Amino acid sequence: MEELEIEDLIFQTTECRQEALFLVSIKGQVITANPLAASLFGYPDPKELIGLPVTQLVPEDFAKLFPEEIPQEHLTRGEFVPRINRKKDGTLFPTQVKTCYVYAGSQKFVQTTVRLESRQETDQQLIERRCLEQNIALLKCELRKVKNTSLAFQHPSLNEAPMNPVEIDFQFRSCLTTKHKNLNNNDLKLASLIFLNKDSHQISEALGISLNGVYVARKRLRKKLGLDRSIKLTEYLIKLVK
Numbered sequence: 001m002e003e004l005e006i007e008d009l010i011f012q013t014t015e016c017r018q019e020a021l022f023l024v025s026i027k028g029q030v031i032t033a034n035p036l037a038a039s040l041f042g043y044p045d046p047k048e049l050i051g052l053p054v055t056q057l058v059p060e061d062f063a064k065l066f067p068e069e070i071p072q073e074h075l076t077r078g079e080f081v082p083r084i085n086r087k088k089d090g091t092l093f094p095t096q097v098k099t100c101y102v103y104a105g106s107q108k109f110v111q112t113t114v115r116l117e118s119r120q121e122t123d124q125q126l127i128e129r130r131c132l133e134q135n136i137a138l139l140k141c142e143l144r145k146v147k148n149t150s151l152a153f154q155h156p157s158l159n160e161a162p163m164n165p166v167e168i169d170f171q172f173r174s175c176l177t178t179k180h181k182n183l184n185n186n187d188l189k190l191a192s193l194i195f196l197n198k199d200s201h202q203i204s205e206a207l208g209i210s211l212n213g214v215y216v217a218r219k220r221l222r223k224k225l226g227l228d229r230s231i232k233l234t235e236y237l238i239k240l241v242k
Contacts, residue, residue, distance in 0.1 A: 106215035
């Protein structure tokens with residue numbers, strides 16, 4: 001399957017005519033949106049949405065709880081869930097929202113589809129109840145994220161006892177170099193960051209290279225590991241220590 005470029009994702013989003021669609025960065029900024037999305041949220045021109053924080057499109061109390069980066073725990077796993085959104089003029093309205101990760105090379109984005117609630121009544125009680133429900137749902141997502149982060153440093157396949165990141169990295173590198181003796185130090189650094197589930201931005205900062213450099217480095221690592229396109233790099237590295 002051919003990898004998409006960011007331009008492809010932008011084109012697919014803006015040209016969608018079936019549903020209101022947003023392409024959002026991991027940091028929670030709108031990259032682009034189609035005309036249906038702009039109309040639904042009361043923006044005359046889709047260009048007004050570009051660069052807008054998604055916190056501007058949700059109730060203020062929900063925005064205050066919103067994380068700095070959007071983790072997988074906050075995604076709806078391909079299902080539409082009831083939400084309350086906010087229009088440009090501040091009006092709150094009930095919607096159904098679906099979110100998932102999409103990729104362009106080494107970059108990860110959030111694709112967000114929004115449907116207008118089919119029910120006709122939009123009374124204040126409904127809005128207040130759903131606002132409370134989505135605030136609770138967000139807090140539960142944060143708790144799952146904390147739990148998953150904790151479990152990442154207690155990988156059962158590495159040791160039955162909890163281990164710190166340095167110990168995990170040492171164990172992982174030992175497993176990796178035993179099977180793949182052709183890797184240099186830069187390859188090992190990159191593999192360790194991928195194994196620890198760091199995203200492309202974090203890898204870029206850690207290694208001091210551009211996002212495109214991360215993409216090139218990942219391709220080079222896959223080639224050295226002898227992986228075909230059907231095998232996910234992260235899953236392969238995790239299975240090495242099982």
